[in-house]
Amino acid sequence: MSETKINIGPIHPSTHGVLRLVVTVDGDTIKEVEPHIGFLHRGVEKLAESRMYMQNIVYMEKLDYAAPMAHQELYVSTVEKLLGIEVKERAEYVRVVLLELQRIASHLLWLGTMCNDIGQMFSMFMWTMRDRDMILRLLQEATGQRMFYVNMRLGGVNRDLPAGFEDDTYKVLDSIEHSLGEYKDFLESNPVFMERLKNVGVLSRENAIRLGVTGPVLRGSGIDYDVRRNSSYYKYTKLGFRPAVETGGDSFARYKVRMKEMQESISLVRKALEEMPKGDALGLPIKLIGAVPKEKEAIVKRELPRGEGMMYMVADKQRPYRLAIRAPAFINLAALDHISRGQRLADLFAILGSLDLVMADVDK
Amino acid sequence: MPKIEYANLDAEIEKLHSEGFTYLTKITAVDYVDHVEVLYFLRDIEKNKEIVVRSDLAPNYLRLKSIMHLYPAADWYERELSEMFGIDFIGRKTKRLLLEKWDGKGNPLRKSFTWGSKYEVQE
Numbered sequence: 001m002s003e004t005k006i007n008i009g010p011i012h013p014s015t016h017g018v019l020r021l022v023v024t025v026d027g028d029t030i031k032e033v034e035p036h037i038g039f040l041h042r043g044v045e046k047l048a049e050s051r052m053y054m055q056n057i058v059y060m061e062k063l064d065y066a067a068p069m070a071h072q073e074l075y076v077s078t079v080e081k082l083l084g085i086e087v088k089e090r091a092e093y094v095r096v097v098l099l100e101l102q103r104i105a106s107h108l109l110w111l112g113t114m115c116n117d118i119g120q121m122f123s124m125f126m127w128t129m130r131d132r133d134m135i136l137r138l139l140q141e142a143t144g145q146r147m148f149y150v151n152m153r154l155g156g157v158n159r160d161l162p163a164g165f166e167d168d169t170y171k172v173l174d175s176i177e178h179s180l181g182e183y184k185d186f187l188e189s190n191p192v193f194m195e196r197l198k199n200v201g202v203l204s205r206e207n208a209i210r211l212g213v214t215g216p217v218l219r220g221s222g223i224d225y226d227v228r229r230n231s232s233y234y235k236y237t238k239l240g241f242r243p244a245v246e247t248g249g250d251s252f253a254r255y256k257v258r259m260k261e262m263q264e265s266i267s268l269v270r271k272a273l274e275e276m277p278k279g280d281a282l283g284l285p286i287k288l289i290g291a292v293p294k295e296k297e298a299i300v301k302r303e304l305p306r307g308e309g310m311m312y313m314v315a316d317k318q319r320p321y322r323l324a325i326r327a328p329a330f331i332n333l334a335a336l337d338h339i340s341r342g343q344r345l346a347d348l349f350a351i352l353g354s355l356d357l358v359m360a361d362v363d364k
Numbered sequence: 365m366p367k368i369e370y371a372n373l374d375a376e377i378e379k380l381h382s383e384g385f386t387y388l389t390k391i392t393a394v395d396y397v398d399h400v401e402v403l404y405f406l407r408d409i410e411k412n413k414e415i416v417v418r419s420d421l422a423p424n425y426l427r428l429k430s431i432m433h434l435y436p437a438a439d440w441y442e443r444e445l446s447e448m449f450g451i452d453f454i455g456r457k458t459k460r461l462l463l464e465k466w467d468g469k470g471n472p473l474r475k476s477f478t479w480g481s482k483y484e485v486q487e
Contacts, residue, residue, distance in 0.1 A: 038463030045448075046472050209409060212388050212437025223409060230412050299405075299416070301389075312403070314394055322473075324392040326405075334440040363463070 003031060006345070010039050014117045014349040017359025019333075021348070028345040033337045040363040048323040053079045054154070054286045056320070061148045063327065064361045066109050068148050069102035069139070070304040076152040077233075077300045078311040078323075083154065084294035091156035091281040092234045096272045097169075098142060098151070100265040104176065105135040106305035107258045107265075110356045111183070114255070117353035118196040124183070131179055134172045141165055153283025160281045166273050173266050180262060197252040201339045201351035204249055211335040214328050215307020216261065217355060220254035222247035227303035239271045251354035258356070291318070304328055306356055329361040373419045374429045377404060381434045384408045385415060388431075391441040393449045395475045400426060400449060421451070430455040448473040 009020040018039035024032040044063065048056045060075035061068035073095060080087065087095075112128035115121035136146050142161055143151040151158045187193045203213065208221035218225060226243035228236040244260035246253035293315035301310040307328030314321040332355045340351050368376045389405035404417040421428070430453040431438045442453045443462040450471040470477045 041463050043472060046477075209387050210436050212435065225409050225412075308389075310390060310405070312390075312392060312405075322394045324390070324394075326390045330440065331437065334437070338436075 002026075008348075010036075014352065015359070016113065016352075016357050017362075019357070019359055019362075023345065023348065025345055030340050030343050030345055030348060033340050033348070035333055035336060037333070037359070037362050040359050042364070044364045045323050045325060048320050050319065052319050053083070053291060056323075057152065057286075058148070058150055061150065062360060063325070063364065064304070064306065064329075064358050065147070066358050067102050067106040067305045069098050069151070070106075070302065071309065072150065072152050073099060074300065074302045074304065074309050074311055076154065077302065078298050078313050080154055081298040081300055082293045082295050082313055082315050083291055085155045085284070087234075088156045088279070088281055088283075090160075090277050090279045091283065093272050093276040094157050094161055094281045095152070096234050096236070096239065097161070097269050097276075098139065098149075098157075100268045100272070101135050101138060101169075103265045103305045104262050104269075105132045105139075107262050108132040108135070108176075110258060110305075110353075114350075114353035114356075115187070115193070117349045118193065121193070124187075127179065127183070131176050134175065138165070138169055138172055141168065153286065156281050156283030158283065169269065169273060173269060177263070177266055180259065184259060194252070196347070196350050197255055197354070198250060200251045200347045201343060201354060202248075202250045203335070203339050207338065208249070211338055212331050213307075213335045214331055215303070215305075216244075216254050216257040217307065217332050217335070219243060219245045220257045221249040227301050227308050231301065233302070235272070235275075236268075239268055239275070241268060251350055254354040254356075293317075301326075306358065306361065307332060325364060327361045327364060329355075329357045329359075330364075333357055333362050368417055368419045370419050370421060373417070374431075377406075377417060377431055378434065380406055380415065380417065384411065385413075386435075388435040388437045388441075389414075391438060391445060393445055393451065393473075395423075395449065395473065397423070397475050399423060400451070402428065402445075402451070404431075426451040428453055432456060447471065450474065 003024050003026050006023045006025060008023060009015045010018045020036040022034040023030060044059050047059055057072050057075060061072045063071045108128040108131050112125035115124035140146045142165060143149040143159060203221050205222050208218050208223055224243060224245045228241055229243055244257045244264060246256045297314045299312050301308055309328055310326035312324040340348055385406040385408045387407040387409050389407055391404050393400055393402045399420045400423055401418055401420055407414045428451055430442055440462060445451045446453060447461040447463060448471055
């Protein structure tokens with residue numbers, strides 16, 4: 001048969017934002033996928049050069065609207081390293097709690113949308129959104145905002161955890177842990193779900209390294225690399241963090257990695273709340289006129305929900321001279337062409353769903 | 365790691381790749397007006413080691429050899445740098461820009477590019 005080109009997107013329910021895919025098919029076998037990105041480009045890197053260090057924090061949250069907390073923490077840590085500011089001990093625990101709650105929320109959103117992508121399971125989406133909402137309420141309790149928190153400050157956080165937050169969190173975590181078990185039983189005994197994920201979009205160990213994929217996609221291909229352990233930050237080693245690794249390399253392995261990660265995050269939050277020391281967690285006020293950078297440049301990397309994020313910042317006096325962002329979704333999308341070659345066209349969105357993309361992160 | 369001479373850059377990256385630095389984290393560049401610094405973030409996943417390879421380019425001769433044959437991950441980073449800094453990568457099959465959604469001239473992340481009227485370039 002001859003080859004045909006099919007255009008998908010830019011507006012399509014399963015592309016999680018504005019992404020255009022030009023797919024070359026032979027019959028319904030995919031020969032090539034060419035992603036066209038940039039519909040959501042805001043020029044964040046250039047914008048950051050014209051704003052003062054702490055003014056940029058609001059832009060960084062919008063890099064990933066499904067996990068804003070993680071991105072603002074990455075940015076604030078970069079500035080902290082540049083200005084030579086130490087994080088208070090209690091603040092480290094507070095940040096771990098907030099970051100891991102955000103990771104669970106982000107993964108729940110992914111689970112719902114992926115089940116949606118592979119068809120038929122809209123009820124999963126409703127259930128995971130219900131669970132995610134409980135976490136958003138917790139984060140609202142802790143930061144005052146529901147979606148864009150602007151909560152990280154140099155050396156700490158804007159608000160300490162409020163009274164009663166711990167009890168509320170334990171309740172929510174118990175409830176989510178229970179539902180996760182249910183989802184797992186329900187999904188893994190569902191033949192449609194298994195058929196659509198097992199042996200679909202296989203990425204081998206060697207190719208995962210060559211293509212530079214990151215986060216759950218990398219760990220789903222059997223590579224034991226997690227920034228939280230490999231370049232340990234905050235108290236992750238002390239809290240007994242273990243990365244989730246699967247060797248399958250297919251969409252199902254990526255699903256399992258994220259399910260295990262949610263479980264791991266739940267125990268991390270519990271442990272961090274138990275071991276949290278008393279004291280001051282508040283950071284410096286956001287007005288930081290006259291800040292003098294101690295370093296010439298800073299490189300900071302963090303394990304974001306979508307994978308490894310990195311920021312490289314070169315200092316000027318009051319504002320960044322250059323801010324380079326490594327977006328995890330960007331490099332995972334770049335691997336889509338390789339992963340989906342030879343698969344059926346109908347499986348394209350099962351693969352795309354298992355990569356967990358946020359287009360705002362890809363386009364910057 | 366000290367800066368690599370522009371002429372030795374390709375050989376150095378090839379050497380590091382054969383030594384086990386097979387994972388590319390990012391390629392980026394910084395415009396210092398009198399020169400453009402390019403940075404390759406390489407990693408050895410097994411040994412958990414990282415290295416940053418730097419080199420200076422003359423602003424009127426922005427050319428690099430593509431490293432896609434060693435690191436397929438470099439594809440989108442090279443396209444991004446072509447678009448944002450105007451760096452020409454030699455030895456690439458596709459020259460398509462990455463975002464390609466704008467009609468303007470100039471390279472947005474160069475310091476000569478300003479926020480003037482629509483895509484105005486100040487030389």
